[in-house]
Amino acid sequence: MEGKVIVVTSGKGGVGKTTATSSIGAALALEGKRVAIVDMDIGLRNLDVVMGLENRIVFNIVDVVQGKCKVDQAAIRDRRIDNLFLIPASQSDNKDVLTPAGVERMAKVLRQKFDYVIMDSPAGIERGFENSVVSANEAVVICTPDVSAVRDADRVIGLLYARSLEPKLIVNRIEPARVERGEMLSYKDVLDILSIELVGLVPMDEKVLISSNTGTPLVLQNDSTAGQSFRRIAKRLNGETIPIEVPNLKPSVWTKLGKTFGLK
């Protein structure tokens, strides 16, 4: 059976595309699937650092597309998680060296070798975005609960629909305390505007920064709330139906006490 290409995109930069890509990819591999993660951000490669594989890069995606090497030569196997591979971006080229036709050719080969191919799209809606979505079978849009991210995600959703892709939404970096204080949009507000299928809600988690700096997979940390959310998202993308968990405030000792004494 042919594999699926899933593109992870957002429009706006810095909303967590790379973290989401690496986490979803790792989580799908933990589900027993053969997964390739492809860094499409040519010129600004990050995914190798986040996954802790930067020391092992020999060939990159530009070499694959230009026919300088085979997919197997460029794909770096992750030593901690079986069946997880990374095809890194090139740091020295720019986005125009890849053409949609070239990416399409590469995706054809990847589909035969892997169950899931996850493409980490660069920010923006120019060439890099086009290269990433050209061969996609599914699209996941990452959005944080702030007005500018929502607007960019909305634009990207329009562009994905124009390519007959039905995007799914992940709302990232939810801070329940700030939502409660009214400082942050709630996931419902975001969903109201974007109105596409929700595939997961990810809470703000300090562990994300540590894990990307040290290059350890987030999903392997059982105490990471974001990591656990991404594992559930991977299961949903893999076809399981599990209910969406809304990040909640852990009630403090005082509110618990108040409740027991019937104060509120």
Add this chain to the structure above:
Amino acid sequence: MINFDNIAPVKLKGAGGGLWITIDPSHPESELIAEIDRLLKKLKHLAINADVTLDTGDADGQEELVERIKIHLENNFELGTISTSPQKRSIPTERRRQRDLSKGWNHHKSDVLMLRGRVRSGQKINARKHLVITGDVNPGAELTAGGDIIVLGTLAGKVHAGYPGNDGAMIFSLAFNPSLVKIGLITATGAGESGIQGPEFACVEQDSIVVKNYMKDNPFKRMPWPEVI
């Protein structure tokens, strides 16, 4: 390219079996006659025995000028009949009321652009006349219409009704929260969350845009009978 803003002193068109000459009386008579001569000479044999209608466009009370040009044409060209344009007929109010009451809209061809679905950021919609959207308009979207804009849903984004210069247009939505409103030539910026729930509409009053509660100040409430727009 065709120039629609052409302010030529004389315009010549084929109309039915004959020619229609529209003259602009603001130009001097000698210039008008010279221009007519030039145009008719260009037509050569096509002008022979042609039925000509003389018209002054929107200008009134130029009968003498038209008469003089008519005589000039009779003397210098071998044309067929030369007539002046028929008086413009306007439908009297009484008959218009009758027509509206007797469902005159049955034969009305609509210029309304009606769409359903969500208009997303970065999408632009241009309507020649009225625009109706059943669905939401997201922040970052742009709507432009020659007439009214009606949104059956939340309206955010940029809206321009009455494009380019119709101040009489209105903008209606079930939740009114646009970032920029333009009606005709008048512009207003959105006021952020209004806090008012329910349908609202924007229109022009004394050269500024006002937003009102539709249920309280429905502008069409007082219209005695339904009218085709």
